[in-house]
Amino acid sequence: MQNPITVDDHDGAAVAAAAPTAPVVIEVRGIEKTFRVPERRVDTLKERATHPFSRMDYRELRALRDVSFDIHRGEFFGIVGQNGSGKSTLLKILASIYRADAGRIRMAGRLAPFIELGVGFNPELTARENSVINGVLMGLSKREARRRLDAVLDFAELGEFVDLKLKNYSSGMMVRLAFAVMVQADADIMLVDEVLAVGDFGFAQKCMEVFHEKRRTGKTILLVTHDMGTVRSLCDRAMFLRDGELDYIGDPEETAMRYYRANFERAGRYDDWEEQAAVTDINARVVHAWLESEGGERIEQVEQGEPIVLDALIEAKRELLAPLFSIHVSNAQGTVVFGFTRSLEGQRRERLAAGERVRLSGRIQQSLVPGSYSLDCWVRRDRQGGERAFQGLRLLDFDVSGSAAHERHGLVEVQTDVEAASEPGP
């Protein structure tokens, strides 16, 4: 059972957790990266010749601003941020794919990147050829790369397709092969971008085992992910990037909370109940939170389509005026799949005194597709002058498992009676 989280303060200054003592293997100092995004792309020489001053049309996009940090030997380090926060750019700069505009990076040991769900595959070549070329790319000798081919194919479970061109591979097979190549390259530092978001549950499990094993042998792993469950359960430390700036580095729990809060603020802009000026502060804490099956048994995993019973107890840390409790269920990518809001109006209560508790409990008929989910509660209160203050509370994580009988497309499964029937032609 996941322990309920108590969040006492997530407005504190960004303070790093106790610094690890292992030697530094990645040293990043003052990295800057600005992309020049053309407003109107000049793609041909003719356009360039007829509009010689069209350089004016560029918009500057500051992807990374003065980012500095150290990663230590043997760390499992999470990089977290919303889309467009610069985390992929950071990874690409670390992997020598992009060049930073300013700043300095020093690294100890060999590096293997796994970026955009792949390595440097050429679709026209076979799995065998691609594996060897990428092994060499990641620093193996040609002989060593050939020697490890069997291990790669074993891991990817693709032995029988070794001489098939990659263009004939399914995307899942490609990801498996790419990950296997990266793992077998046996680099000192692994840069991994979003491998766990690839549907296949069994494969995600295998990746996890690899990560554990690599960490035991002193390898350093940098993982970019949207799955806060992974960050909190696996990472030694994590960082939260926000609009290209290093917002926080240190405790994974704190990182996850900042990520959730940022997500909420972004969603809040479109949310009518947060239209007015909103500030974040400390409203409440979680006393306990768990899921039960209908039989009353506590669970962390539920079958697709099975109802779940939520039980959460939240304590007001201060007087709460007109409190609202908004439950969000998000998938591994951080997308809020569904949510609902409860108030105490039914009980004719307009305020909660400090120390008073609110129980959120009841049945949820879910139809989520298989995957990992997290459940958060946003507590909102009215402040003086029409302002609202809110706070995100992480309640729990859970998994939905599915059988082949169910749909796996999209975010949820819906009830339909759509049928396919053949009809004679006209």
Added chain:
Amino acid sequence: MTDSTPDLRLVEVRGPSALGGGWRRTWELLSLIAVTDFKKAYFGTALGYLWSIARPLMLFGVLLAVFTQVFRLGSQVPNYPVLLLFNIVLFTFFSEATITATTSIVGQESVVRKTQFPRLLIPLAVVLTSLFNLGFNLVVVFIFILAWGIDPTWTWLLFPLVLVLLFVITTAVSMIVSSLFPRFRDTAIIWSVAATVLFYATPVLYPLEVVQNQSQTLADILQINPLVPLFELARTWVIDPSAPGPVDLAGGFAALLPALAVYVGICVLAAWFFNREAPRIAEQL
């Protein structure tokens, strides 16, 4: 833990570049990619190698018919058929390599966007694959030459020098067009037209002295083309020792200087431009 791996020293990361990542790695990658490409070209299709010789041979057949039967050019030049075949095979190397190289970096998009791949290797591998082709084609050509009744001379030993010079200029041009293409997508069309123009502006179909007999001005303009002296050299060294060499045709060493300057200029430009573009190519894909 630190003691078991003393090699883990912090080293500056310099970002993407034209070369870089260690010579051993660069060399192994280059050989791997060139050999794979070569195998793909030769064993990937049913007729394999036949295709790569078929194209120059067909072109040769057509041109030979035109220039011996329709125009009378062929009869003025000694050993015209073998000269024509020889020139076509040499020029095919140049045009095939540069045209294929143009789109090569964009074609290898996933490699460029996901790994620290030495960018230079991509056009270089294309040129090497074409060089393999040229090697095989030259075997066929030399069989023709001997069968035609031309006796080997010691100057044949000088011919590899022409190949080296041709290889260098081909690589330089490939570097320029391949790094231009991600930014300007019409480079591919422009270059394929330019290659056709060069085909006629290089003494492939005709020896330069034929042009000189007609118009000295035109010949002087053509002499700026750095490929001209290379083809003239190849002709005197391999096919016809009595033919005028590049120096004779130009009328002294000094007249060859413009071509030399263009040659060196292209190489310097290629090195500078590719080096400048390489770190940013991944962002332009």
